Amino acid sequence: MDNQMLMGDEAIALGALHAGLSAAFAYPGTPSTEIMETLQEIASREGGFVAQWCSNEKTAFESALGASYAGRRTMVSMKHVGLNVAADPFINSALLKINGGLVVVVADDPGMHSSQDEQDSRWYADFARVPCLEPADSQEAYDMAREAFELSEKNACPVMLRIVTRLAHGRSAVVFGPRLPQNPVSKAGDRWGWNLMPSVARRLWKDLLAKYERIRGENDATSAIEPGSADLAVVTTGLALQYYRENEGDLATKPSHLHISRYPIPHGALRELASRSKRILVLEEGYPFVERYLRGILSTPIPISGKESGEVPATGELTPDNIRPALGLPARQGLAPSSLVPPGRPPQLCAGCPHGDSFSFLTEALEGHQVFAVNADIGCYTLGALPPYNAVETVVEMGASFGMARGASEAGLRPAVGVIGDSTFYHSGIPNLVDAVSHGTNVKFLILDNATTGMTGAQPTIMPSERLRAIALAVGVGSDHVHVVRAHRTEHEANVALLKRELDHMGVSVIIAFRECIEALKKARKA
Amino acid sequence: MKYDIILCGVGGQGGISVSVVIARAAMAEGLQVKQSEVHGMSQRGGEVLAHLRISDGTIASPTIPLGSASLVLAFEPLEALRYLPWLAAGGSVIAAAEPIRNIADYPDLGAIHAALKALPRSLLIDADRIAKEAGNARAANMVLVGAAARHLPLKAASLEAAIVELFSRKGEAVVAANMKAFEAGRGL
Numbered sequence: 075m076d077n078q079m080l081m082g083d084e085a086i087a088l089g090a091l092h093a094g095l096s097a098a099f100a101y102p103g104t105p106s107t108e109i110m111e112t113l114q115e116i117a118s119r120e121g122g123f124v125a126q127w128c129s130n131e132k133t134a135f136e137s138a139l140g141a142s143y144a145g146r147r148t149m150v151s152m153k154h155v156g157l158n159v160a161a162d163p164f165i166n167s168a169l170l171k172i173n174g175g176l177v178v179v180v181a182d183d184p185g186m187h188s189s190q191d192e193q194d195s196r197w198y199a200d201f202a203r204v205p206c207l208e209p210a211d212s213q214e215a216y217d218m219a220r221e222a223f224e225l226s227e228k229n230a231c232p233v234m235l236r237i238v239t240r241l242a243h244g245r246s247a248v249v250f251g252p253r254l255p256q257n258p259v260s261k262a263g264d265r266w267g268w269n270l271m272p273s274v275a276r277r278l279w280k281d282l283l284a285k286y287e288r289i290r291g292e293n294d295a296t297s298a299i300e301p302g303s304a305d306l307a308v309v310t311t312g313l314a315l316q317y318y319r320e321n322e323g324d325l326a327t328k329p330s331h332l333h334i335s336r337y338p339i340p341h342g343a344l345r346e347l348a349s350r351s352k353r354i355l356v357l358e359e360g361y362p363f364v365e366r367y368l369r370g371i372l373s374t375p376i377p378i379s380g381k382e383s384g385e386v387p388a389t390g391e392l393t394p395d396n397i398r399p400a401l402g403l404p405a406r407q408g409l410a411p412s413s414l415v416p417p418g419r420p421p422q423l424c425a426g427c428p429h430g431d432s433f434s435f436l437t438e439a440l441e442g443h444q445v446f447a448v449n450a451d452i453g454c455y456t457l458g459a460l461p462p463y464n465a466v467e468t469v470v471e472m473g474a475s476f477g478m479a480r481g482a483s484e485a486g487l488r489p490a491v492g493v494i495g496d497s498t499f500y501h502s503g504i505p506n507l508v509d510a511v512s513h514g515t516n517v518k519f520l521i522l523d524n525a526t527t528g529m530t531g532a533q534p535t536i537m538p539s540e541r542l543r544a545i546a547l548a549v550g551v552g553s554d555h556v557h558v559v560r561a562h563r564t565e566h567e568a569n570v571a572l573l574k575r576e577l578d579h580m581g582v583s584v585i586i587a588f589r590e591c592i593e594a595l596k597k598a599r600k601a
Numbered sequence: 602m603k604y605d606i607i608l609c610g611v612g613g614q615g616g617i618s619v620s621v622v623i624a625r626a627a628m629a630e631g632l633q634v635k636q637s638e639v640h641g642m643s644q645r646g647g648e649v650l651a652h653l654r655i656s657d658g659t660i661a662s663p664t665i666p667l668g669s670a671s672l673v674l675a676f677e678p679l680e681a682l683r684y685l686p687w688l689a690a691g692g693s694v695i696a697a698a699e700p701i702r703n704i705a706d707y708p709d710l711g712a713i714h715a716a717l718k719a720l721p722r723s724l725l726i727d728a729d730r731i732a733k734e735a736g737n738a739r740a741a742n743m744v745l746v747g748a749a750a751r752h753l754p755l756k757a758a759s760l761e762a763a764i765v766e767l768f769s770r771k772g773e774a775v776v777a778a779n780m781k782a783f784e785a786g787r788g789l
């Protein structure tokens with residue numbers, strides 16, 4: 075058991091567990107999902123700690139705050155765009171006197187393998203003044219998960235662990251450390267460290283700025299410059315280290331090199347490196363974060379290359395090949411690509427997926443309308459935008475479906491249909507439903523209830539399907555206009571007729587199209 | 602020694618299990634291993650790719666540089682062609698011959714097979730048929746592992762042990778069928 079081949083996500087889960095984790099909270103999101111899955115699998119066997127899916131990243135974060143208030147080590151994990159949802163508790167938590175260690179794992183997705191943007195969470199960490207650790211392989215992910223708890227308790231602040239898809243889903247060997255006991259319940263002693271009323275927050279903000287600079291100083295002290303040629307200095311962060319190492323051997327002269335894995339950015343080390351070098355190249359996964367910072371902290375400017383200057387591709391993931399031009403290395407030669415290969419295989423709904431049947435009846439019910447809006451959301455049903463369905467018009471972020479359909483209708487674009495999955499409805503749909511009911515908007519909400527979070531590998535939805543109807547009724551949708559139908563082609567005609575009737579209704583309608591996800595059924599059968 | 606493998610196929614073909622078998626066998630022999638895969642939308646018929654790197658020294662990049670793969674192991678013939686730019690001079694391609702036609706513009710299968718056969722070191726395998734003959738249509742992946750065995754810098758016994766470990770949870774019959782498929786692949 076002491077030398078395992080682990081995914082970055084698994085390594086983080088185990089690192090946290092071995093550091094005395096008491097409570098973990100999360101909402102599923104690729105590539106972060108396996109952190110919670112690993113913890114839940116262990117919790118189901120061993121017990122002794124809490125590992126829970128939550129309605130969304132904000133509620134997950136707030137639960138973690140409570141666990142920290144109680145004095146226990148807690149972790150909240152999410153994908154990068156999840157941090158947008160949790161931004162309010164995240165940014166404000168920086169001001170608190172964190173009690174039990176609080177670690178926020180955020181998985182960025184450069185290359186957008188399974189996301190709608192490439193946002194770089196290091197900006198969030200710096201914006202909030204939260205220290206951030208960035209591992210470069212599974213061993214570091216494990217070690218840094220442990221270190222993050224120490225850092226959090228030592229400095230009484232939350233700590234971010236920032237990973238990227240290749241780290242989250244890459245496997246390499248991990249050697250474990252000792253398993254620490256959990257903290258006992260011990261409520262935060264300083265009540266005024268947990269109350270952000272303005273007079274208190276002003277003081278805490280000052281404290282935080284001082285704390286942040288102190289940690290920057292510590293990061294400076296632990297930064298080590300690998301000496302090399304004065305012609306070129308290379309700065310790497312996180313996984314970019316590995317891509318640099320892959321190519322280092324091909325360089326005629328060895329550049330000096332500084333690797334940054336702990337933020338706030340060590341100013342002193344960067345200035346020192348710059349003072350010894352004629353030119354600096356920054357290699358980092360995500361946005362040009364260090365590169366831009368660097369431009370602001372050097373008193374004698376020297377040429378700085380990276381994503382912002384254009385030497386390194388500004389979009390997508392780094393690879394061992396796409397950083398070679400910036401290092402002045404020729405392209406590696408492989409075989410020419412075959413002319414037979416089409417660009418890619420677009421993903422598709424699984425054969426027999428209930429969403430396919432829902433899009434069929436939706437499309438047919440809308441036939442005959444000159445104009446309409448179909449605003450959808452994040453999930454497998456996003457694929458309804460592609461042939462053969464071509465039904466989905468907009469996909470923006472979790473919950474946008476209902477809000478956009480409501481706004482489109484209020485602006486005069488009708489009929490307007492918001493299409494959302496059950497999990498996304500619980501995540502962010504409910505407040506928009508409340509808005510629609512309170513204003514009596516003429517809008518149709520279609521909840522595609524497959525009783526799971528299908529997109530991320532079929533995690534159970536937070537609540538059973540039966541509740542959806544009750545929620546619609548509870549917030550005040552008329553009982554004649556809440557329907558549960560079966561998303562199956564045998565019901566096609568009946569579903570078309572029902573939806574057509576509701577399109578003629580002048581107020582809020584909620585149609586819950588139910589059928590279980592095929593993948594979830596398979597998974598349940600296997601278990 | 603360093604040995605890089607591109608494993609590719611179409612979502613739902615279970616390519617990750619092959620990666621796990623080879624990686625475990627390499628770990629058991631005391632080698633360094635790095636593996637990178639991308640999950641997410643892959644379960645729904647898109648292309649699936651895993652990079653598997655084996656070495657007796659330190660491995661840096663989790664993904665394989667262009668022109669460096671010793672082996673492209675493909676569960677689908679068109680996908681084999683997609684990753685030719687990663688193949689090293691002297692590298693081999695082992696591909697299942699049966700297509701997965703889930704795209705409208707799937708090229709002519711004869712042309713795909715011809716392009717693969719034209720490569721200096723390639724092996725096209727009727728993996729589904731051979732697996733069926735070995736008694737389990739779902740063990741086609743292990744036929745491919747078997748066919749790759751003689752190329753890999755690993756002992757057959759290590760691969761066998763990894764197969765047993767991976768499938769033992771599913772019962773003896775599944776283990777036996779996968780071992781039989783592996784043996785059938787080795788004989789090719």
Ligand code: SF4
Pocket residue numbers: 422423424426427428429454524528529591592593594645
């Ligand atoms: S995973 Fe489930 S919801 Fe997603 S496409 Fe497949 S059947 Fe449909």
